[in-house]
Amino acid sequence: MEDSVTARLLDWYDKCARVLPWRSPPGTPAPDPYRVWLSEVMLQQTTVAAVIAYFTKFTERWPSIAALAAAPEEEIMAAWAGLGYYSRARNLVACARAVMERGGFPESESELRALPGLGAYTAAAVAAIAFGRRAVVVDANVERVVARLFAIDEPLPGARKAIRYHADSITPQSRSGDFAQAMMDLGATICTAREPRCLLCPLTSDCAARAGGEPARFPVKAPKKARPERHGTAYWIMREGQVWLVRRPGKGLLGGMRALPDDNWTARSDGHGTTPLDGTWRRGGVVQHGFTHFSLHLSLALYDGAQWAALDSRHGEWWPLDRLDDAGLPTVFAKAARLALVGETE
Template sequence: MKKQTDIVHLQEQLLAWYDRQGRILPWRIRPEDRDAGQAADPYAVWLSEIMLQQTTVPHATPYWQKFLVEFPTVIDLANADRDRILTLWAGLGYYARARNLHKCAGVIRDEYDGIFPRTEAELLKLPGIGPYTAATIAAICFDEATNIVDGNVERVVSRIFKIEAPLPKARSEYRRLAGTLAPQKRPGDYGQAIMDLGATICTPRSPKCADCPWQGHCEALKQSRPTDYPKKVKKAKLPVRHGAAFVLRHDECVLLRRRPDKGLLGGMMGFPGTDWGDIPTEPLKSAPINRNWEKCETVVKHVFTHFELRLDVYRAEAMDKSVNGVWAPLKDIKDFALPTVMKKILSVSNA
């Protein structure tokens, strides 16, 4: 545990560093922006935080920009067709986020008159908003003193305190210690500062300790062991699941079907196929029609969070469009909510 005088010093050092070197991000209101009269937009911040879950800033930024162009306000997003949202989201992954985004926008429209709640406690009641996102929005947009903890913050805190307990089991301990550092003043700037510190200085493999404003207080650095932290339970090797996908064409169109809302890739469009599990013994029994299916040479490989998927791809031509599903024109395929793995399937079928 740090002394209160040390904590105050840490807060002052970090905020001074952030004022000089904090990142410029399109959704961020920096101190100089605020001095010029700008205020953080909770809708823009919320969008960015949902998109940045499990996603890098460079990958998420173009999506964030597209969403704000098409849906300038949370009411515009709530009023939009969900399939359009899923289509724009395609490629960001973790598609439950997109479904919850639409659901949350509807709640804000219907129950809060289109105005975001101002407190962490109220924000936590909204679908798709967890402790980290609620704390972030409340601090950045409404100046509430909260305890913002993401993966970057966990890494910084683990090194400052030299926490021996491993993640994810000891996550509550990391959060408790992070809370001892969080200030009452400038909570939004502090939260963004400590996240920036983890993202740009206190990085996982090659931390720039010489540039760190907290180097004098880092217990892990004192022992020259920063990269030993955070401690983590060793991950088991990802299991492999197998399956088959069927690309049926007719008249420059392909057959798509919507996946169930519940489950992986819920609500997205995709190609008919087998279940994903053991290698299917008779995959053609799951084909949408009885045709002379051609098996493609390339196997589609795609890694999800908890498993690796390997799919055999079969292609065939239909006599007509009587098969149930959505016949998507290939020239307009970008207008359909196809996740990355389905795009890979289509690419293999074109080879």
């Protein structure tokens, strides 16, 4: 089974591979490791559709690992704004500089794992796709394909050991990068989470889940826990066409990003989260935003006072409203800013 699965999948990939800006077409030289690594970091828990524009923007602005490593961290963080999971951006900076210090990307999976921010999946993907090394690459799409192909009944996350074992059994010695990308493409376009298109799948004849008549049941997932809710307040302070922004601490949620000052809803007591001024406040509405592990209801308070001298430039900066898009606000604070601007014009 293993050899026939591999051969048919690669044959399908040669004809049906997705055209993506970080890829080389099947049968052509491997892409630049920088582009593979950058795309894989961006694609973690993020859709291809969302990543394409960011990848294009990053590679136009920083076309090489050397250019990215030399860039100021705050510029990279601002360019990342809206892509989410901001620890990835911090790791991106650290990894780029580590790669330059060692003179380039290592080729082996184990050495790649030693770089900042590279977990098992990303290291395997870079080793296979950029360097042609045999590596077992398992993302969410591959996980779904393998769970169905072998009808793995154990619920996630416990099933991941069995999924990796079976993924290893069908990963070829040669063309492992193409094989990994073929599995990703199959999961993204045919073996989808809902309503898999089994009649178009090159592996239908070998698929145990299809034979059992319930392919969409796999992978089996444990019941989801309800996400807790948090409540907080963000403050909108304006003067002369400028808004007061703070820099969040380097570690933790939205670390290192510019933001509106808030009331410490993230439970970090480092000064950015205190009510910035005494004076008159009025309600500006509520923003709702979902994070991975909780939902946030963020109330907006609009400042009507004039206590500007109390704001300390060591903890923030006045940012021109006409350049607010360049501040790189995380999505939750960008939502709050849009709501505040509506309130200021009413």
